[in-house]
Amino acid sequence: MHTFQKFHSLAHPGVKSTVKQIASRFIWLNIRKDITQWAKSCIHCQQNKINRHTRAQIATYKEVDDRLSVIHIDIIGPFPTSEGKKYCLTCIDRFTCWIEVIPLANVTAETVARKFYDHWISRFGMPYRVITDQGSQFRSELFKNIGVICGLKVCTTTAYHPQCNGKIERIHRTLKAAIRARNSIKWTQTLSTVLLGLRSALRADTNYTIAQMVYGQPIRLPGEFFEKP
Secondary structure (H helix, E strand, O other): OHHHHHHHOOOOOOHHHHHHHHHOOOOOOOHHHHHHHHHHOOHHHHHHOOOOOOOOOOOOOOOOOOOOOEEEEEEEOOOOOEOOEOEEEEEEEOOOOOEEEEEEOOOOHHHHHHHHHHHHHHHHOOOOEEEEOOOHHHHOHHHHHHHHHHOOEEEEOOOOOHHHHHHHHHHHHHHHHHHHHOOOOOHHHHHHHHHHHHHHOEOOOOOOEHHHHHHOOOOOOHHHOOOOO
């Protein structure tokens, strides 16, 4: 149970992802049965996750061949103010689903553009394409100018067809549920742990973690600290 809590509490992933994550690192009698039961009994998951039964038309995207070449970005919030921040800029790579989440005090064009440059472009280089919504902060001349300077092609989705930016919306739901499940008013202090959990959780569609898709191997987690390097 202690091992389960160490891993599951990072970002409170689903049952299948939790089972794969722990079973790939540890072994004991009835491990899958135990993990499944514990994950289904998690109070924080029950309180903060929404079971969705409706089906929508599957969105279609042009095929992406390279990592970090097509990036989805958006703004989520407002959240309860934590350390002066109440919004987040999210940046998600379409190919690997690598996610960066940057807390924001405001969502002005200058702030959003500067944070995107500082936290994504400076780390991963220039993407070929950016997909975003039509919020005023993204349509601003400042953001367009930065796009021109960096050689970016900015693609907008319409307000009437948000499903074409559906990948980021699904990850937003997972992110928000994970933040709520941490049950902390100071969400800015737990955000790094949530991101660690999301990046290390096995994805059902690829059977790999997000970190593996970017780095080529799993990342070590705090629950493994007692193993030899």
